[in-house]
Amino acid sequence: MILELKQVTKTYPVRRRKKGWFSKQDSEQAAVKQVSLELQRGECLGLVGESGSGKSTLAQCIMRLEPLTSGEVWLDRQPIHSGKVKDVHLYKRVQLVAQDSSSSLHPRMTIRDILLEPIRNYFPERKAQALDICLSLLESVGLEADSLEKYPSQLSGGQKQRVCIARALAVEPEIILFDESVANLDAATQSSVLDLLKKVQIERQLSYLFITHDLQSTRPFCDRIAVMYQGEIVEVFKDWDESLLQHEYTHTLFQTLVE
Numbered sequence: 232m233i234l235e236l237k238q239v240t241k242t243y244p245v246r247r248r249k250k251g252w253f254s255k256q257d258s259e260q261a262a263v264k265q266v267s268l269e270l271q272r273g274e275c276l277g278l279v280g281e282s283g284s285g286k287s288t289l290a291q292c293i294m295r296l297e298p299l300t301s302g303e304v305w306l307d308r309q310p311i312h313s314g315k316v317k318d319v320h321l322y323k324r325v326q327l328v329a330q331d332s333s334s335s336l337h338p339r340m341t342i343r344d345i346l347l348e349p350i351r352n353y354f355p356e357r358k359a360q361a362l363d364i365c366l367s368l369l370e371s372v373g374l375e376a377d378s379l380e381k382y383p384s385q386l387s388g389g390q391k392q393r394v395c396i397a398r399a400l401a402v403e404p405e406i407i408l409f410d411e412s413v414a415n416l417d418a419a420t421q422s423s424v425l426d427l428l429k430k431v432q433i434e435r436q437l438s439y440l441f442i443t444h445d446l447q448s449t450r451p452f453c454d455r456i457a458v459m460y461q462g463e464i465v466e467v468f469k470d471w472d473e474s475l476l477q478h479e480y481t482h483t484l485f486q487t488l489v490e
C-alpha cells in the first residue's frame with residue numbers, strides 16, 4: 232500500500248450570530264469523520280459522493296493544506312500528517328489537481344514557463360531536454376504545441392485544466408489526487424484525457440485518487456470505488472454488482488448509471 236488514511240477526522244468551527252453580535256465558536260461541524268482508507272500502489276481508487284460530503288476536505292488533509300483534527304496519514308509507511316516530511320518532498324511524491332487548479336496558473340507566465348518550473352525544480356539535470364518534455368506533456372493532454380507560447384488568459388477553461396494535469400505529470404509523482412479535475416471538460420475531451428491518464432498510470436505504475444460526484448465516470452477508469460456520505464466512507468466496492476452493495480446511498484448512486 233502506498234497511502235493510508237487512519238481514522239482521519241476534520242472538523243470546522245461553526246460560528247453563530249447572537250442578536251447582532253458574532254458569538255465565539257460555539258459548535259463544530261465534522262466535514263470528515265473517522266475515515267480509514269488505503270490506496271494501493273498502481274491503483275486508481277474512485278472517491279464518489281454528493282456535494283458537501285467531504286471529498287475535497289479529505290484531499291486537502293492529505294496534501295496538508297488543512298490540518299487534521301485527529302487521525303493519521305501515512306505515505307509508504309511514513310507519517311506525513313505531522314509535518315516531519317517537508318512540503319517539497321511531499322509534493323514530489325503526491326500532486327493534487329483540483330477543479331479550480333487553473334486559477335493557480337500564474338497569469339504572467341507562459342505555458343512553457345509553467346511546465347518548465349517543476350522540471351527545473353525537481354529534475355535540474357534534464358535542462359537540455361526540458362523543452363521536449365514540455366512538448367510531450369502538452370501532447371499527452373491533447374494540447375497543440377503552439378499553446379507553449381500562450382498565457383493562461385489565452386486558453387479556455389478546459390485547456391487550462393489540461394495544463395494543470397500536464398504540470399502535475401511533469402513532477403512525475405507517485406500519487407495524483409484528481410479532485411473533479413475533468414468535470415469541466417466536454418465529454419469527448421474528458422474521455423480522451425481519462426484515456427491518457429490511464430495510459431500514464433499503467434506505464435509509470437502511478438496511484439490515483441479520483442474524486443468525483445459522478446459515479447458513471449469512475450466505471451471505466453477506477454479499480455475500486457469508495458463511497459463517501461456525510462463525511463464518512465460508507466462503502467468500498469470493486470464489483471459493479473448492485474446486489475452486493477449495502478448502503479442506501481450507494482444504491483441511490485447506482486440509479487444515476489447509464490447502461
Ligand SMILES: Nc1ncnc2c1ncn2[C@@H]1O[C@H](COP(=O)(O)OP(=O)(O)OP(=O)(O)O)[C@@H](O)[C@H]1O
Pocket residue numbers: 243244261262280281282283284285286287288289444
Ligand atoms: N474552510 C471551511 N470552513 C468551514 N467549513 C468548511 C470548509 N471547507 C469545507 N467546509 C464544509 O465541509 C463540508 C464538506 O465540504 P467539501 O468541500 O469537502 O465537500 P465535497 O464533497 O468536496 O463537495 P463538492 O463536491 O461540492 O466539492 C461542507 O459542509 C463544507 O461546507
